[in-house]
Amino acid sequence: MGTTAEGVVEAAFFSFLVESGSVLPLPMHRSSNLMLTITAAAIVLLIAGCQRSSFGPGASARLSGRVIAQSDVSGVRSQPITRGQVMLIPETRLVDVARAGGFDPSKQATMRTTSFRVTDAEIDALGASTVGIGADGRFMIDVASGGHLLCLVDVFPDDRGGASHWVRGCIRVKVRAGTNTAIVTFGIGGVGIEQ
16 A cells, blocks of 8 residues: 555644644545645634634724622622623723713722713713623623723613713723733722732
8 A cells, every 4th residue: 555645734734733733633545635634724724823813903902801880788798790890991081971970080999880871972082882781790802912991881770871871980900912801890989800
């Protein structure tokens, strides 16, 4: 039984995949064909591509995590918030946000508990990125790396009204290039974050 060019290509490609750690070495049968090898390679490359961070347009960082309603009552458990949005605003727009929210930008405590209405057009004008809070309080948002204000929006059942939204507190957050995780808390002290 002679070696065909097809078999040499298969063996060389399979050896490359094993050496690169992309697949585990399994016995290769001579009856396997080139199409099976190409299909397996395509699957490996697809999976590898999904594992790399691929950020949205203009973004170099990803922030993901959970939003938790923090209980201040003894014996009452904290619970995930499953409605509303997480909004990230570039920190360079802090003065504009403070003006809209009526708080002193130098005082973190007032920023954490601020409440104000904002329209879709105002959100766009601030250069903000928003993402819905999903099941179990989870969120994932792509942004440019750097300083941001993280705000919770429309977290109460009656907050949403037409084209306007209720901002229910903001906090400063540093988002490093790459993937970042955080637990965002919301309670009597306003918005908090654990990175």
